[in-house]
Amino acid sequence: MLAAARARLAAGDMELPLNAIAKDAGVGVGTVYRHFAGRQALLESLAADSYRELIAEAAAAADNPDIADGLRNLLRAALRRQLADPALAAVLSTPECQCDETLALSRELGALTMRVLDRARKAGVIRADIVPDDVRRLTCGLQHAIRSGDEDGTAIDRYLDVLLRGLRS
The missing domain is CATH 1.10.357.10 (Tetracycline Repressor, domain 2)
Known part of the structure; x- marks a missing residue:
């Protein structure tokens, strides 16, 4: 999930939609939300x-x-x-x-x-x-x-x- 988010950042996507990150990472959106409460938590991890x-x-x-x-x-x-x-x-x-x-x-x-x-x-x-x-x-x-x-x-x-x-x- 972090690799998918980093790839989006590298491409200039600062929005980091969790649904799109889940799709890019090949996991369900629930999996992303279990690890990151939202975009800010994802950014902090990154x-x-x-x-x-x-x-x-x-x-x-x-x-x-x-x-x-x-x-x-x-x-x-x-x-x-x-x-x-x-x-x-x-x-x-x-x-x-x-x-x-x-x-x-x-x-x-x-x-x-x-x-x-x-x-x-x-x-x-x-x-x-x-x-x-x-x-x-x-x-x-x-x-x-x-x-x-x-x-x-x-x-x-x-x-x-x-x-x-x-x-x-």
């Missing part, structure tokens, strides 16, 4: 590996001796992971989780992001009012902007620079 990879990037950013570099690396990783995995982009753009695993991943990412932000604030790298949810929302917005047209492949670095300038204290 995004779990990318979420874990982003958490590893956040841990590395939190431990980076140069916190300005760590912050930039975290933001770049969040953008790149969302661009590479539309399921992760969809999950991160939704403020609430359906699955316990996703909730745990979200909390872990939030805690690591807070470590990065706390260190960045103490170093005078960012403004005092920035919280992890701001980072989530801003990177979701940037990934959407990049998807809407990055013909020359320079948008990530350009938009990341604009974002970092806006976060400065």
